[in-house]
Amino acid sequence: MDMLKYLLIINTGNTSTKVGLYKHREPVVVETIKHTDEMLAPFHDINSQKDFREKLVFEFLSRHGIAPEQLGAVAARGGLLRPLESGTYRVNNRMIADLIEGKRGLHASHLSAQIGRTVAKRAGVDCYVVDPISVDEFQDIARYSGHRLFERIMLTHALNMKAVAKRHAEEQGKPYSEMALVVAHLGTGISLSVHRNGRMIDAINPREEGPFSPDRSGGLPVLQAVQYVLDHHLDCKTFSKMVFGNGGVFSYLGTRDFVQVENRVENGDTQAVEVVDAMAYQVAKEIGALATVLSGAVDAILLTGGMAKADFFVNRIKRRVAFLAPVVVYPGEDEIQALAEGVFRVLSGEETVKEY
16 A cells, blocks of 8 residues: 555444545554444335445544545454454455345445445545454354254354453563454443454354343343244344344433443432443453453453543443452444554455455
8 A cells, every 4th residue: 555545444333334544554543433322213124224334434534634546445344244263354246245245144244345345445545344243152052042943143242342352461571373362342242252362262153142231132031032033023124223223222221322321320220220231231240251261361351442531431341240250441442453454464465365
């Protein structure tokens, strides 16, 4: 990439679109464009939000005086693609088709590469994704579900969890490949993972397992869920939206906005307090369960993601798991930086780009 040009980074989440410009491997500007429940209400699914969010990205470029021709590459967050090894992938027609179809489920991240490729085409450059949600490094024993017809699958916030694990290892002066870590990404969705020998060997898939989160139900009592689907004659898409998008905190409190939840907790809303307590309880319980994968030999427990900024929530988790290992908090997420680093590694020849 011409060093005079910029790298544009796009990371679409359920309630925000994060956009960044990098030059010479350094951030020039990074912005988070928030989307309220009311703003997103008119859209019937994720794909229908593309034009709305794409316009915001072009407005971001215009606001900072950047024309598409000044871009040397575009980096986008990866989505629920087929199982892939860790790395940086060039966005192609097959990837875009899979993201639109959403065979493994629809996720806000699917818009990142769709928008990114539109911008990249206009700029005449390539768009890339780094460590998409579907990175799969499961050890074989972790794939067992409990019934031979079903298999656990790895779909997580791999990009941020990998980046934070590597950052922590660097801070400790140790190779990532020699660390034993439990990492919890506390965002609109909550992912947890176990890292050993440089691989993410087990994880909690927030689509169907683990703790509930701001808009996801996590693991549900399966027989109750099946009975509800049958009693109400629901199709898969309708039920999926109910538990993945309209589940979790939203189903209890009517909002996905954790700032609103925090305000309700601070104002003594007893229902909000109980829901937050329950969510923290479930996160801590899963951390404890994943520590057994490492036979209790955990170097550190890392808490990251947007909700890791909220001390009232993080402290509820820490007091339950601090006996296991040191708890280190990395508020927010490193996804923008991780996307930039992954693409620069490819553009500099340090890493070979992968084809989807």
